[in-house]
Amino acid sequence: MQAEIITIGDELLIGQIIDTNSAWMAKQLNSIGVNVKQITSVSDDATHIVEALNLAQTRAEIILITGGLGPTKDDITKLTLAKYFNMELVRDDETLKNVEAIFSRLNRPMIESNYKQADVPDRCTVIQNKNGTAPCMWFNEKGKIFVSMPGVPFEMMYLMEEEILPRIKKQFKLPFIYHKTILTANIGESFLALKIEKIEESLPKHIKLAYLPKLGTVRLRLSASGDDEQKLKTEVEHYAQSIIQEINEFVASEEDIPLEKAILNFMAKEKLTLSTAESCTGGYIGHLITQHPGCSVVYAGGAISYNYQLKESILGVKNETLTTFGAVSQQTVEEMAKGALAQFKTDFSISISGIAGPDGATPDKAVGTVWIAVASKKSTVSKLLQLGNKRTQNIERAATAALTLLLNQLKDYVK
Amino acid sequence: MQAEIITIGDELLIGQIIDTNSAWMAKQLNSIGVNVKQITSVSDDATHIVEALNLAQTRAEIILITGGLGPTKDDITKLTLAKYFNMELVRDDETLKNVEAIFSRLNRPMIESNYKQADVPDRCTVIQNKNGTAPCMWFNEKGKIFVSMPGVPFEMMYLMEEEILPRIKKQFKLPFIYHKTILTANIGESFLALKIEKIEESLPKHIKLAYLPKLGTVRLRLSASGDDEQKLKTEVEHYAQSIIQEINEFVASEEDIPLEKAILNFMAKEKLTLSTAESCTGGYIGHLITQHPGCSVVYAGGAISYNYQLKESILGVKNETLTTFGAVSQQTVEEMAKGALAQFKTDFSISISGIAGPDGATPDKAVGTVWIAVASKKSTVSKLLQLGNKRTQNIERAATAALTLLLNQLKDYVK
Numbered sequence: 001m002q003a004e005i006i007t008i009g010d011e012l013l014i015g016q017i018i019d020t021n022s023a024w025m026a027k028q029l030n031s032i033g034v035n036v037k038q039i040t041s042v043s044d045d046a047t048h049i050v051e052a053l054n055l056a057q058t059r060a061e062i063i064l065i066t067g068g069l070g071p072t073k074d075d076i077t078k079l080t081l082a083k084y085f086n087m088e089l090v091r092d093d094e095t096l097k098n099v100e101a102i103f104s105r106l107n108r109p110m111i112e113s114n115y116k117q118a119d120v121p122d123r124c125t126v127i128q129n130k131n132g133t134a135p136c137m138w139f140n141e142k143g144k145i146f147v148s149m150p151g152v153p154f155e156m157m158y159l160m161e162e163e164i165l166p167r168i169k170k171q172f173k174l175p176f177i178y179h180k181t182i183l184t185a186n187i188g189e190s191f192l193a194l195k196i197e198k199i200e201e202s203l204p205k206h207i208k209l210a211y212l213p214k215l216g217t218v219r220l221r222l223s224a225s226g227d228d229e230q231k232l233k234t235e236v237e238h239y240a241q242s243i244i245q246e247i248n249e250f251v252a253s254e255e256d257i258p259l260e261k262a263i264l265n266f267m268a269k270e271k272l273t274l275s276t277a278e279s280c281t282g283g284y285i286g287h288l289i290t291q292h293p294g295c296s297v298v299y300a301g302g303a304i305s306y307n308y309q310l311k312e313s314i315l316g317v318k319n320e321t322l323t324t325f326g327a328v329s330q331q332t333v334e335e336m337a338k339g340a341l342a343q344f345k346t347d348f349s350i351s352i353s354g355i356a357g358p359d360g361a362t363p364d365k366a367v368g369t370v371w372i373a374v375a376s377k378k379s380t381v382s383k384l385l386q387l388g389n390k391r392t393q394n395i396e397r398a399a400t401a402a403l404t405l406l407l408n409q410l411k412d413y414v415k
Numbered sequence: 416m417q418a419e420i421i422t423i424g425d426e427l428l429i430g431q432i433i434d435t436n437s438a439w440m441a442k443q444l445n446s447i448g449v450n451v452k453q454i455t456s457v458s459d460d461a462t463h464i465v466e467a468l469n470l471a472q473t474r475a476e477i478i479l480i481t482g483g484l485g486p487t488k489d490d491i492t493k494l495t496l497a498k499y500f501n502m503e504l505v506r507d508d509e510t511l512k513n514v515e516a517i518f519s520r521l522n523r524p525m526i527e528s529n530y531k532q533a534d535v536p537d538r539c540t541v542i543q544n545k546n547g548t549a550p551c552m553w554f555n556e557k558g559k560i561f562v563s564m565p566g567v568p569f570e571m572m573y574l575m576e577e578e579i580l581p582r583i584k585k586q587f588k589l590p591f592i593y594h595k596t597i598l599t600a601n602i603g604e605s606f607l608a609l610k611i612e613k614i615e616e617s618l619p620k621h622i623k624l625a626y627l628p629k630l631g632t633v634r635l636r637l638s639a640s641g642d643d644e645q646k647l648k649t650e651v652e653h654y655a656q657s658i659i660q661e662i663n664e665f666v667a668s669e670e671d672i673p674l675e676k677a678i679l680n681f682m683a684k685e686k687l688t689l690s691t692a693e694s695c696t697g698g699y700i701g702h703l704i705t706q707h708p709g710c711s712v713v714y715a716g717g718a719i720s721y722n723y724q725l726k727e728s729i730l731g732v733k734n735e736t737l738t739t740f741g742a743v744s745q746q747t748v749e750e751m752a753k754g755a756l757a758q759f760k761t762d763f764s765i766s767i768s769g770i771a772g773p774d775g776a777t778p779d780k781a782v783g784t785v786w787i788a789v790a791s792k793k794s795t796v797s798k799l800l801q802l803g804n805k806r807t808q809n810i811e812r813a814a815t816a817a818l819t820l821l822l823n824q825l826k827d828y829v830k
Contacts, residue, residue, distance in 0.1 A: 012438070013450075013452070014441055015437075015443075018437075023431075025430070038456065041453065055470070191526070193528065200488075210426065211487050280705075282702055282705025283701025286697045286699075286701070287696075290699075290810070291806070293773055295697075299697075299721055300724070303729070304701040306701075306715055309715070310759060313758065344728075393569050
């Protein structure tokens with residue numbers, strides 16, 4: 001079963017808004033066995049919308065449309081759909097009640113454009129939108145399903161979950177789709193490919209392998225589709241385990257989660273705690289970790305020791321170390337890690353000190369020179385990174401490298 | 416001048432990745448006077464890519480393509496483009512040098528698939544990608560411009576900024592576009608609109624005003640397009656100054672910069688220093704600040720005091736305060752700010768303590784309860800926020816609110 005997503009709105013085409021709706025919808029559709037063939041963003045222009053509708057139905061059975069349903073003049077999706085399907089706009093009582101209820105709740109008077117929100121094409125199925133004034137419209141036309149939804153993310157999400165996905169599942173016999181993701185760290189995409197070449201070649205046609213690289217990590221995703229749910233799961237898990245066996249030392253997680261979440265899960269399971277001592281990453285590692293609910297079981301906190309003085313006062317780095325070797329040095333970064341471990345009373349600590357750039361280079365240390373360290377009661381290990389000259393990327397790459405170093409130390413620690 | 420964006424990759428169509436590239440590219444193209452007609456995401460499938468290419472050139476003069484250029488078998492963009500334009504793949508010496516340099520820097524051996532990254536269609540213009548192994552390819556074919564770029568955001572961004580946009584500007588006569596952005600904080604969109612209603616109504620047709628709200632700040636953007644550069648600038652600046660006069664107390668910056676950068680500029684000019692004491696934001700404010708080059712003139716660093724112990728040991732919050740009032744309280748957040756000021760020896764400090772959620776609520780404190788404070792030698796002010804139940808949004812909103820409180824205190828301080 002093929003679907004297409006059409007998102008409508010000038011704000012998408014001038015880059016004012018990132019289209020987060022499509023990825024969310026695609027993920028939901030995939031999970032019920034509907035394949036998304038194409039995502040198309042078009043402007044609030046009737047001719048262009050019609051062209052997109054014409055083309056989408058040559059490729060897909062289900063066309064999901066978001067946006068362009070507001071009360072202002074630039075929103076023309078409803079009118080365009082009515083003309084496209086040769087329908088008349090008629091006022092819908094249920095919708096009107098919904099609009100009136102919303103305005104009464106907000107204690108605001110209704111103007112003419114608000115009443116028009118209750119006008120719908122006469123042969124569509126109206127699905128009430130409890131979270132907003134624009135109704136959702138379901139068309140069964142030309143042998144295809146067309147659904148028009150509001151572009152406001154939470155309105156669309158609610159309608160998809162409560163109404164659209166259940167209706168699609170009811171109307172079509174869908175295949176089962178199974179995904180398995182393996183998160184790897186510390187190995188490049190091409191090396192991974194080489195290591196699992198034979199497994200990849202042995203995959204049956206209905207199981208696909210994708211490489212998804214991102215700043216020092218690569219996610220491997222096996223996807224299979226078919227009718228027999230149990231058989232698919234068993235098959236995919238079999239190949240996944242073969243891959244994991246082959247690249248075991250590089251596997252950070254067998255779930256589709258980010259690196260820091262894999263570390264949090266690992267440490268929570270082992271009842272280990274963590275602190276951070278960040279200089280050039282300026283709190284980014286702390287931020288990555290604390291995005292995840294429940295991180296406080298593992299994470300105690302840390303220092304953002306951006307200047308010399310804080311490295312000394314909070315972390316206990318010796319003044320002599322800083323003046324002799326500099327802030328960006330193996331000696332300093334190891335003292336930072338040891339200091340964090342002692343001061344913040346955790347089982348592990350990460351430290352980072354480097355030149356994120358674009359300024360700050362010295363005659364012997366280029367922009368992109370970063371030292372990272374991980375300390376535990378058992379050992380302190382450190383590593384020199386030579387990154388590029390882009391500040392934001394250096395911060396992200398240094399954080400990923402430090403988290404990878406931590407993961408490796410954790411694996412050794414519990415051996 | 417019309418452009419289209421085609422993003423290629425199965426990961427977009429199964430919703431594993433949100434297409435952030437397109438919005439960024441659209442914004443850049445808009446800023447040089449190129450209009451984006453459509454954004455299309457297609458799978459790693461040759462027939463589908465060719466169909467998208469055929470259709471895009473019926474609507475646009477410039478077609479920008481991202482993705483599908485990795486070294487693995489599922490990446491077929493380069494091969495598809497070569498066939499589409501009837502070109503042979505030939506090894507490019509410059510590209511090979513670049514690939515070799517990257518592998519040598521990473522200290523990794525090259526395998527066959529890495530060498531293939533240096534193969535390019537024989538009649539395209541190769542643009543070197545300093546940040547990755549996939550070259551950028553510029554095709555001048557069928558009277559149109561086609562550009563293929565890697566999908567990795569920072570590689571694409573660098574290529575767009577340094578190579579593609581300058582080449583487009585050189586090749587086409589584009590209208591002059593002038594944007595002026597005013598960053599406001601501490602005022603809602605509809606209140607702003609009411610305050611500048613008369614100025615907005617008096618704007619000539621070729622000058623447009625847009626409201627761009629984002630978590631506690633609203634950017635006002637005046638955009639004008641035309642041929643007379645000097646005249647446009649003078650006109651837009653005139654209206655901008657009228658607006659600024661009307662809403663002066665809410666203006667954070669007259670440049671298109673984020674709130675924290677406006678603060679850094681202000682503090683650098685006044686030779687003031689800053690430290691942070693973050694609990695529920697977990698380093699996010701530190702991260703926002705340290706994204707900006709040169710921030711070390713202002714920012715000393717800070718504490719991520721995620722647990723009780725660090726609030727006491729680094730920031731000197733009294734144990735009695737924590738046990739009596741709790742970590743999320745006016746008393747604690749003020750002691751955190753004062754502690755940071757004293758310990759980190761800065762002119763100003765920000766502190767935050769709250770319940771980011773989804774867990775952690777207590778009978779008297781709901782998820783989204785956040786206290787923020789700003790301390791200086793002159794005063795300590797604090798504020799209670801009642802945010803929602805989304806963790807990520809709470810972290811971002813709390814950070815923006817704390818930065819806004821700081822900005823207001825700074826304005827008072829230098830009066």
